[in-house]
Amino acid sequence: MDILIAVTREMFAPTTAAFALAAIGLNFHFGLTGLLNMGHAGFMLLGMYGYAITVREGGGMWLGLVVAVLLAIGFALLLGWPTLKLRGDYLAIVTIAAAEFVRFLGRSSVMKNITGGSTGIRGTDFKEPFESLSPFPDALITIGPWQLHGSASTSWWLVLVSWTMVAIFAWVFWMLAKSPWGRVLKGIREDEDAVRSLGKNVYAYKMQALVIGGVLGALGGILWSFGNAVSPDSMGRPTTFWIWTLLLLGGAATVFGPILGSVIFWAAIVLVKQLAALLIPETIMSTTAREPFALILVGVTLMLLVIFRPQGILGNRRELAING
């Protein structure tokens, strides 16, 4: 029973929403345009740095948001500039490199005064303006079987805001994907030379997709930091790979794929860990081994998905069954 409550709570947790939002961003990159952004965690980290540092220095919440968005735009432009004219795997390598660069720079001792080095930025330094907007009481609230705080950290307030944002951007994705603009992106995904030969400025379209997706990644990062803290080492390569896994799980290029994928992904991780704790004795699998064990399963899931069901849960079998 406890497992069930833990699993269902994970399904609507703000972290899940944050990852869903970041995955919608990646869906603009990969699902629509076919861009291999392997550094999405870098966008998330940059977003939370931008927000948290601005707020900590007294800039306020809205300025923080603006800074985060501008950082993401700048980062996307910088990454896209050298790579979007090259073959796809160059973007993959450069994005992963750049995301790691952001993380290394952020956690470096040189930047300690600004980014807090490897320990990052504590929640108390930047969460206050957001939490003070909460209409909910400053206490634990129980709804059904779930108990969360009203306003602080992983709260009902954060649940409300983050899922609202997910809903808004899922709608934006839907509107854009079915517009002629989205059609050009899908064409680029299929064959950019063909789209070029039809007179479209492929480079500009790819850049737009990269920027939009990156901004969504940054917003996802901010939401994530509200439930946790700013910590560079939580935004390493594995985080990017999780987003890929959950996007492919739900179904790339679909509206609800990122959302469903995130919900299932996080629920499954909690389920695996709890079941392992329950069923496998300590002598065979120690407590510290449960996390790697769950992540091995994530890796294997990613492989199996790509091989056997690349369209994910919601994708169109017919659409993705065609090979080139």
Added chain:
Amino acid sequence: MADTGKPTPTAADPFALVPHEPGAPKMDKIIVADKIHRHFGGLTAVDVEHFEVQRNAITALIGPNGAGKSTFFNLLTGFDKPQTGEWSFNGFSLHSKSPAAVARSGMVRTFQLTKALSRMTVIENMRLGASEQVGESLSRAMFPGLWKKQEKEITAKAEELLVRFKLDKKRDDYAGELSGGQRKLLEMARALMSDPEIVMLDEPMAGVNPALTESLLDHIIELKNQGVTVLFVEHDMHMVRRISDWVVVMAEGKIIAEGPPATVMANKAVQDAYLGAHHDTDLSEER
């Protein structure tokens, strides 16, 4: 008309006064290229001194394998950049123009290996071909009211073309589900969505089932009747003889002969070029 061998006898022959020699000047030129040179490493792929294309005619670009035809095509359409050279379309210089800018100026190409967008439906492929779409700008894409009307017009035009190319029954199929020949047709139809002045066909017959060849040929002749200029690269000499008004022969990167089909095929230099390099003909079909 296909059986006359010489299409469109209506107008006076625009090639009547054109000398049968490489780089011959044309009456009404749509493309003019000068001193186009492209080499890869130490290997010269294209070295064209002078080249002109007559407006509203079907010009074939032929030559043995490795003659540089496709590279020349890529250079003209902006998909590759020459080391030196200057070329223009309707008097408008295309030097260092992007492929997209070339296409927007009215010169649309197809590819040797068909580039139908597999995971999009046939009608979406067609719609993508239309130029100057309001809804293709990010700022307006979010507001369907701004582009719904234009989308309807585009769709109507696309459906008309699909009927003409006998693809209307495939309207909602994915392009990846079409046969090779149908993909060629789709690619050609899609190129026409932007009302180009010239279409450049890169081996339109490669990989097409013989049953479809006739209809493809008719479509190309039909293009000319509608006032479109056609320049195509082809291996199949039979087809070249059937539909082209003028033939340009390339070998080892240079233009070695020009003239009407019959004259060119009788040319000694052309025969030598073909025989000399014929042993590897079938290898390069798939790169």
Added chain:
Amino acid sequence: MTTTIDRRVIMRAIVVFLLAATAITLVSVMLSDSAQATDVATHVVSADTSSDDASTGATSNTADNILWLQSLVNGLAFGTLLALASVGLSLIYGTTGLSNFAHGEQVSFGAVLTYFLVTPQDVSIPLIPVSFNIGLPLLVGAAIGIAVSAGTGWLQDKFLWAPLRRRGVATVQQMIVSIGLSLALLNFIQWWIGGGRIGLTTSSGKAIDFGPFTLTDTTLISLAIALVCLGGVSWFLLKTRLGRATRAVSDNPALASASGIQVSKIIRLVWIISAGLAGLGGILLALYEGGTAFDAGARLLMLMFAAVTLGGLGQAFGALVGSLVIGVVVEMSTLWLPADLKIAVALVVLILVLLVRPQGILGRAERVG
């Protein structure tokens, strides 16, 4: 395919190198204020160059060492070891078109397996609640480690990659599969040996003084082994029939297949060689750096990609040159920058190179259409 590393290539390498140096100087100027402000930063520089215990005062001659020369030598040494890993990555890319993200784990695996075999401490295998002690001599353990690594290359290609290629799975999809594999392997290794740092030997090697710079004997032996192996690979690629076939596959698989080369066998061989080299690289790097960890290879992956991209994707000799450049850049950067920015510097170099010469030092531009 380039048969010899000609003068032009070296020129390009130098250009890239100068460019990188300029970039680093720029960055360091930008950061110099904060670097001086925090004493910690400068401290880290000397502390983290764990490889050269010598330079931190093991011998009395260290004062004679010229700092930049020492860094240059360290960089060349590190680059050579890095090359072992990246040549394989490049060969796989060349023959199959796959950017193999699991190559880092291949490197860790060699080192971790060797540790597992040679450590005098008790070890265990996940899910088996028995711990035991193997404690083989280092040489034997390393030999087994390399052999098993090469075996995993065979295993992977036989049961994973070859079936995927037969099914016509696109290289992008294959790349994502390799990411999944990397994630699974990384966590498996962590589960296996834990998150801490482990050492293959207890001694850190004897320092040998060369006047202006110092190296340990372990490093020298590692370098010798690495050079012999790289020489062997070069000889294989240039002089043997199989090697020439490999390069032909790399150049144009369709044509190679048409001319009677059994492409799938060549690819199998490439996987075995690459995995073996990666294992060896992992072991030697663990010796060079005085230890390894479950994520050692994962950290290295970015440097490998930088090296491979720098040299031109798929060009085996490019990877070699690229690795040396990256090694030197990384080590030289510690002269100006705190050591925890080492890898960041390599990544900046990678991005700069893509701006200037996207096809890499040895790569060629591609034809469209």
